[in-house]
Amino acid sequence: MRHNQLTASPSVDSRPPSVPADTVPSYRTDLDGLRGLAIVLVACFHIWFGRVSGGVDVFLTLSGYFFVGSLLRHVIVSQDDRASLWHTVNPTKRLTRLARRLLPALVAILMVISLGTLLIFPQTRWVSTGKEVIASLFYYQNWHLAFNSQDYTAASSANSPLQHLWSMSVQGQFFVITMLTALAFAGAIKVLVRAGVKQLADPTVIRVVVFLAILGVAAVSFYWAHMRMEVNQQFNYYDTISRAWEPLAGGLLAIWMPKWRVSNFIRSLVAIVALGMIITCGWWIVGVEQYPGPWALVPVLSTLAIIWAGATGLQHGPKTDQPLVNQGLSTRQMVWLGSISYALYLWHWPLLIFYLTWRDKNHASIVEGTVLIAVSIAMAWLTKRYIEEPLRAPRSVSIHKENPPHKGSPTRHHHAAHAAPVSPWRARMLNYSTVVTTMLVVGAIVMTGGFKAWDYHVAHMTVDTTNLDPRVYPGAxxxxxxxxxxxxxxxxxxxxxxxxxxxxxxxxxxxxxxxxxxxxxxxxxxxxxxxxxxxxxxxxxxxxxxxxxxxxxxxxxxxxxxxxxxxxxxxxxxxxxxxxxxxxxxxxxxxxxxxxxxxxxxxxxxxxxxxxxxxxxxxxxxxxxxxxxxxxxxxxxxxxxxxxxxxxxxxxxxxxxxxxxxxxxxxxxxxxxxxxxxxxxxxxxxxxxxxxxxxxxxxxxxxxxxxxxxxxxxxxxxxxxxxxxxxxxxxxxxxxxxxxxxxxx
Structure with a gap:
């Protein structure tokens, strides 16, 4: 199943070949639409209101729902005797797929931010921005901001073009840690099953164990987030430990989605209230001061409610249509917004900061904000079309058109059934993706190397004004x-x-x-x-x-x-x-x-x-x-x-x-x-x-x-x-x- 999250838009069906089709949840276009709504809220609140909308909390919850669900299916399926222990615990394929989804657009926007920094920002900001570029590239930007938020010698990061990337770092850390933990858990169960503890291979047993483990970790994270608000809220806001409960809440729903039959009237009512909460919470919750503490339950639980309301295909009994709210989120426009949400999130904030710096302003007007959103959407679409999609395609795609099976050969039907035809565009794209990948890699090396060199230059710069001529520099x-x-x-x-x-x-x-x-x-x-x-x-x-x-x-x-x-x-x-x-x-x-x-x-x-x-x-x-x-x-x-x-x-x-x-x-x-x-x-x-x-x-x-x-x-x-x-x-x-x-x- 597709990871329906801010940071990825993989193929519609990514289940392992051994997973029966009826065990994989159907693709939810309404959750694409929910992502689209969330990114619009994030952009509007950033540009016009200077507040936190709760949209990022929606993204985190959706990420946990899909990512944990995908990993759980892997744990269950890997207990099949046909799956080797190495296949069960090997993270290479998943890490590679994750990198293809996350890094291309991120590296591209970091290159643009680096160029904008050199052209628009004064030299006094190059060091701090360069450190944030490197922190964002290696997914520790949230920790960089957290520690610098209380450093009185550091320049304020309030106008940093990379401040929004803290959430990407939180998600990246969550993905990697959760993935490695899940694979280790799957391997441990497999070893125990082979040793004779057959009961552990039962999917229900696995779900119970995983549910209780995640519930415990989420509870600790929630307590930590609440307790740290009174200790150091500036640090707490960026802290991965404090944020972990949000994606884990989504993961709990993925493990155990309620399947009892509920009337569409109740589902619709729940969805309407939840949608209203998500849209309005940015006005009546001061997110910077209250998230990720208990008030973050508002966008998180609202997201879970919308996921549950639209899960009509999983409830017992005859199939029914989704509630109107979920159908509205499934419209072509909302789904399209969801498809560019990752790139749009990356683009809107640096464009805003660079524009305000260039114009020496602190706020964008209605017209300026509208233009910024339009430009951000255009750049997001171009990024998705020409960077994300080409580099997300698996490297193993073969060009059947250049090597078609002979008519009547035994492999002809196999290819027809299991390999999608590759168009000339896709064939050219294989070369195109290589060129883009090379450009991004070289750009990342030049970018990090350049900022490191500048940082070294400034760090070793000396100031000696002890012999200034007082006639030229009288000072006080x-x-x-x-x-x-x-x-x-x-x-x-x-x-x-x-x-x-x-x-x-x-x-x-x-x-x-x-x-x-x-x-x-x-x-x-x-x-x-x-x-x-x-x-x-x-x-x-x-x-x-x-x-x-x-x-x-x-x-x-x-x-x-x-x-x-x-x-x-x-x-x-x-x-x-x-x-x-x-x-x-x-x-x-x-x-x-x-x-x-x-x-x-x-x-x-x-x-x-x-x-x-x-x-x-x-x-x-x-x-x-x-x-x-x-x-x-x-x-x-x-x-x-x-x-x-x-x-x-x-x-x-x-x-x-x-x-x-x-x-x-x-x-x-x-x-x-x-x-x-x-x-x-x-x-x-x-x-x-x-x-x-x-x-x-x-x-x-x-x-x-x-x-x-x-x-x-x-x-x-x-x-x-x-x-x-x-x-x-x-x-x-x-x-x-x-x-x-x-x-x-």
Whole structure:
């Protein structure tokens, strides 16, 4: 039977020759139509609504229904004495068929995305996109997105042209793991049957064992998906373990489809409700926040309901027609949409992202979206017609027209009965498929090799701006001292600035998200008697560039106590990019006593941060107990006002990407949206006299804007961290303020 899924459109009848025809379910064109409906929902919701439709969950459920059903039939049939053990467990033929169905269209679209990346995207995005191309090609894109979704140093993948391919990776992983498990299970049963345990060859026994095993795995997966929503939903959304229950739910129905007779009125009612749920759930379920948890049962169970409603040919008693809903899904138009669903899914998202990037827009209009869907459908049809179908044909097809059996020969009737005549078109297609296969293989090699070479180039690129001429690159002095600014290109370049990091990032003196250790680094003058403890997260870390130089000049030592995304706070469950980050609280509980025990002469840390949902900045209440602990130990706190986190009305600004694509003015941030009229730290010094406010806002912002480039130096090296080059330009003002607070600095 055909695998009626998003990722495949194989031949109508792919049952092994030994499988009796009456044991194979009849081909369901209504499920082709359901795929067509699902891909339309996915495309429309992506293009116009920016929401998750539930269409992918429909695809996953259908995939499990057909794939598990096919494997179950193989397990049952392989117990025939005529089937050898090697034939039972050999995955080669199935893996080859799976590769022919999945890879050609995928490789073709990855080649187009690679070309589009080079032509449309700035160089600053080539590395991240190249990593996603390779991850998609080797079916781990979901894990790549999952791990990067919580990596604060990674560019956001929200506008990646490959983000949608996470579901292809989930399906590919599911197919391979399920296939290998099923073949191993079939082989084990065969060995036991040959050893004398004949009862295991009973199809009913096999179905019961498989049903219970899949039910158990699906239950664990469902529990995992529900539990992980509160732990890390960003990761959970892409997690194969969390998603496995959806295709397995389809597999359970394939193993045991209810066959009792039910009136078509009830079947129609069930199908109508299920169809309505699938069409509307994208509006009333926030899928990004709720899937693949319990709310994903809505599209999954609705899909199972439509499969069951249309299975009238399997119910006991006289045959009846399918319900009207299933008949509607079986129309020629819906079936045709289903036939191109895989290619359409591949095409619609990158076309949307490239178009929006080219036009510098965040949303497509009704007309633009309609054109994008039309172009996507056309490209999907061309892909199916000229790439998928030719390469999906079995290599073993013989060209009978060139070698016809002689009239009256004993093999004539055999060929007539068992071999479809091969047209001249099919004969030419054998050569055509070879050419296309070669082009795709070469393209995949060039594509991956090119991105790997670029990744190597960027990884080994060095940034040395320590000797910039201050008359040409005044940086912060342009705002602080009205220094003249010549017309030259900014430094570092947008591509180089992403490597312009503080020394602690290269020296391992900052703990990452999963590292609970305290990695103390020593900077400035290591022999000095005075010590400043630089403590907190990355927004404290970025000041080490200036403090290291000042320490060497003024003979004080800097010891670093740093952890990614972890300001000094007593918050019990802090969050990083919306994800609970309990390791931060544990680290703070450990590091503050250690700092106090080390007896520094001052602590340098952030005293403010931007407000999350309104303009301006503030001193969070959970910072104050930390300041009090240092005060009780007699340690002054140099409280640095946090910097602007670049953003505009459309969301976060990644400064290097923005500068690569736009004029510098388009990459600035409104000062009023980032900062309160006065430094909020000033409001706490009365009750916390050990806090000594520092504020360098005047070196980064004018009266109304916080530019992306100040004094010919790019201010940020990513979405909200200052470049080391710009920090160096702030040294004179930082020194002035520190010495006013602590003269020995």
């Amino acid at each position: 002095r342009a705002l602080l001292d009205n220094a003249p600014v010549p017309h030259v290109d900014p430094q570092p370049s947008p591509l180089q600035v992403v490597k312009d990091l503080p020394a602690t990032s290269f020296n391992g003196h900052i703990s990452d998200f999963k590292d609970d250790g305290v990695h103390v680094g020593v900077y400035g003058d290591p022999l000095a008697t005075k010590t400043i403890a630089l403590a907190g997260g990355s927004h404290a870390e970025m000041w080490i560039t200036a403090l290291d130089i000042l320490g060497k000049q003024n003979h004080f030592k800097i010891k670093t106590y740093l952890k990614m995304g972890c300001p000094l706070s007593t918050e019990l469950v802090p969050k990083q990019a919306g994800v609970p980050y309990p390791q931060c609280h544990d680290w703070v509980e450990k590091v503050v006593p250690q700092i106090i025990a080390d007896k520094p002469d001052a602590v340098f840390t952030n005293s403010t941060r931007p407000r999350d949902y309104e303009p301006g900045d503030w001193v969070p209440d959970d910072y104050l107990p930390i300041f009090d602990q240092f005060g009780a130990a007699g340690i002054p706190v140099l409280g640095m006002r946090d910097t602007s986190w670049p953003h505009n009305g459309d969301g976060t600004i990644n400064t290097p990407d923005c500068l690569s694509n736009n004029d510098v003015d388009e990459c600035s941030t409104s000062r009023a949206s980032s900062f309160a009229p006065t430094n909020p730290t000033l409001d706490i010094v009365k009750d916390h006299p050990n806090v000594l406010p520092l504020d360098l806002t005047a070196g980064m912002c004018n009266e109304t804007q916080c530019p992306a480039v100040v004094g010919n130096i790019i201010v940020y090296h990513d979405i909200h961290h200052l470049s080391a080059t710009f920090v160096r330009s702030l040294i004179p003002e930082l020194q002035r303020q520190m010495q006013a607070a602590l003269p020995w600095t």
